[in-house]
Amino acid sequence: MKLFIDTGNLKEVEALAQIGILDGATTNPSLLAKESADPRHILTQICALVNGPVSAEVVATDYAGMVREGRDLAGINEHIVIKVPFTKDGVRACKTLADEGHRVNVTLIFSATQAWLAAKVGAAYVSPFVGRLDDIGTTGMTLIREIVDIFDNAEFPTEVLVASVRSPIHVIEAARMGADVVTAPASVIEQCFKHPLTDIGLERFLKDWEKAQAARV
Numbered sequence: 001m002k003l004f005i006d007t008g009n010l011k012e013v014e015a016l017a018q019i020g021i022l023d024g025a026t027t028n029p030s031l032l033a034k035e036s037a038d039p040r041h042i043l044t045q046i047c048a049l050v051n052g053p054v055s056a057e058v059v060a061t062d063y064a065g066m067v068r069e070g071r072d073l074a075g076i077n078e079h080i081v082i083k084v085p086f087t088k089d090g091v092r093a094c095k096t097l098a099d100e101g102h103r104v105n106v107t108l109i110f111s112a113t114q115a116w117l118a119a120k121v122g123a124a125y126v127s128p129f130v131g132r133l134d135d136i137g138t139t140g141m142t143l144i145r146e147i148v149d150i151f152d153n154a155e156f157p158t159e160v161l162v163a164s165v166r167s168p169i170h171v172i173e174a175a176r177m178g179a180d181v182v183t184a185p186a187s188v189i190e191q192c193f194k195h196p197l198t199d200i201g202l203e204r205f206l207k208d209w210e211k212a213q214a215a216r217v
């Protein structure tokens, strides 16, 4: 399973990209709106840092506007994946852009039928939002299992990109269910590194080593 970072913050991307764990990135209008730099500059920089797919979302809501904006975003860098919301216009725009050879990520997916329709028109990725489903008292990860099954049965090449990830549990479940990609905020990726026994174990190794060194002199 590939790991993308879900952010518009260059420092977060830089810190994790240098470790070598990032396969790509996703952004959305809310994430880019938090940053003061020009969104096109941010997207260009993220592409250079992750050297992999970077989703950039259109803000137009009509078909023609989404296609126009999508083409423009794709011109920023070869790594840009055009993100469109799941609406009828978004699905139509996905079909047009995919037919032109662009990679499209259909976002705001909350049901298996939505994912299926997006895959039918050639989406490169679908982004089901698991955390927001959990927020309304349902089990977001159930949707991932359904979509993975449907795409396997239909042999769709569309990748299941698990989004709206809130904890390492979402990451583990996504991997176990056979999702293609998980996109997580930097805070969740940081949590994936942590275990108190690793810290305690390392501290003990170093103390024992120091003790032995001191005894030798």
Ligand code: G3P
Pocket (backbone or CB within 6 Å): 006, 026, 027, 028, 129, 131, 132, 163, 164, 165, 183
């Ligand atoms: O990028 C889309 C998605 O990951 C947003 O997550 O936490 O705002 O529901 P969240």
